[in-house]
Amino acid sequence: MDIEIYGSLYTGLTIPASDVDCVLMRSGNEQIASAMREDLLCAMSSIASAATGLASQRQVRGSLSVALRTVADRMRRSQKFTHITWIGHARVPIVKCRHRRDDVKVDMSFEKGGCVSSNYLCNLFCKPGNEMARPLIVLVKALVNNCGLDDPSIGGLGSFPISLLVLWYLQHCVRSRFSVELQRSIGVLLTGFLKYYGTEFDFRHLGIDYVQQKTFTKPPADDLYIVNPIHPATNCAKAATLFATRVVPLFQQASAAFLGLLDAKAPPTKMESLLLHYFAKAALNVSSWREVSRRAAREPHLQQNMWDAETNMYVGGVL
Structure with a gap:
């Protein structure tokens, strides 16, 4: 699968309590995608078809449940994540976990709406x-x-x-x-x-x-x-x-x-x-x-407020 970051880590609006938000997508690399479990592959295909209106809301909800459960079960076998749970009834169904090394909270979803809003904010900035x-x-x-x-x-x-x-x-x-x-x-x-x-x-x-x-x-x-x-x-x-x-x-x-x-x-x-x-x-x-x-x-070289010269975007750490 491919992973795309969105939310505060993408927009630069992080505070110490911020989660890492990411969306999971079928890999563009066919060799990697072909190794995906068949039930997960079918679920992700159904989720992707929702954007074109080819799948009903009921089908999409069922596919999301399969995808979330499959990813959560696989992560539980890893030694890198703790506090793994999946929430299928939320407005945006997600898998929640913590990365063991840095205790960073991670939210994973299969819906790309967050990527759109993150891009929108970055353009406005x-x-x-x-x-x-x-x-x-x-x-x-x-x-x-x-x-x-x-x-x-x-x-x-x-x-x-x-x-x-x-x-x-x-x-x-x-x-x-x-x-x-x-x-x-x-x-x-x-x-x-x-x-x-x-x-x-x-x-x-x-x-x-x-x-x-x-x-x-x-x-x-x-x-x-x-x-x-x-x-x-x-x-x-x-x-x-x-x-x-x-x-x-x-x-x-x-x-x-x-x-x-x-x-x-x-x-x-x-x-x-x-x-x-x-x-x-x-x-x-x-x-x-x-x-x-x-x-x-x-660290006298650090400023409270800094902007990137080319984009005029804020890159300082005000907190």
């Missing part, structure tokens, strides 16, 4: 005005992860809707609110983002259509609605049922706290205390600013 998208998305992801609000399966706000919220904010708020010299200040942008979605954006009455670059009126409700740019008839934030009750209050509290840190005279002890409160669990390797200072002294 190259657009003018989106230069700060990556570091800002990483920080917002870390913030919601720190509070256990990043898992869509339990109502949290996932990486893709977070990315679209950040991109909308950069395109529609930053240039009109901040002077040029502040438009690349990650502290200013993060505080502004949290204030915008915590207290200003009326998500109960408005939805966001990023492709059309507009908001639209929706029936009053507590749900966050972001038109899925890959499948426009769907809401890519539908799973975020905790947005109104947990995520928005978090944004409100964090924006109020971070506002005081923008003062050049803010005491370092206060800065450390607040940032560790909001990010410590998501950045477990950072225990104190003293260690950050030591690393900066040891």
Whole structure:
């Protein structure tokens, strides 16, 4: 089989808690493909035919179950993986496991939808005005992860809707609110983002259509609605049922706290205390600013924010 990486590892939006997301496909090498077990080969052929409408949903679900079970059983015989389980009832059925050597969490699926959305984001990151998208998305992801609000399966706000919220904010708020010299200040942008979605954006009455670059009126409700740019008839934030009750209050509290840190005279002890409160669990390797200072002294060539000269993409490690 061939494996294609997608998700945060592909887009560069990784935080320490990020999984490695990958999709399994029939190998393009016929010699390798011919060695595949017959039941798995048939299952993957059925899954592939779903894209052309040649297989029913029932057939595809059955094929996915066969493929997931076969891969999970084979991995259990390997010494390289632990905590192997397959979930067939999820919106995107997956095999979950951990790589034994580095204890990295890995999610494997047979559906290529994640690859499409990852490519879509990478293309947007190259657009003018989106230069700060990556570091800002990483920080917002870390913030919601720190509070256990990043898992869509339990109502949290996932990486893709977070990315679209950040991109909308950069395109529609930053240039009109901040002077040029502040438009690349990650502290200013993060505080502004949290204030915008915590207290200003009326998500109960408005939805966001990023492709059309507009908001639209929706029936009053507590749900966050972001038109899925890959499948426009769907809401890519539908799973975020905790947005109104947990995520928005978090944004409100964090924006109020971070506002005081923008003062050049803010005491370092206060800065450390607040940032560790909001990010410590998501950045477990950072225990104190003293260690950050030591690393900066040891590696003076490292910058907090770096961009690739050719693509203008963010490649720095803001956490």
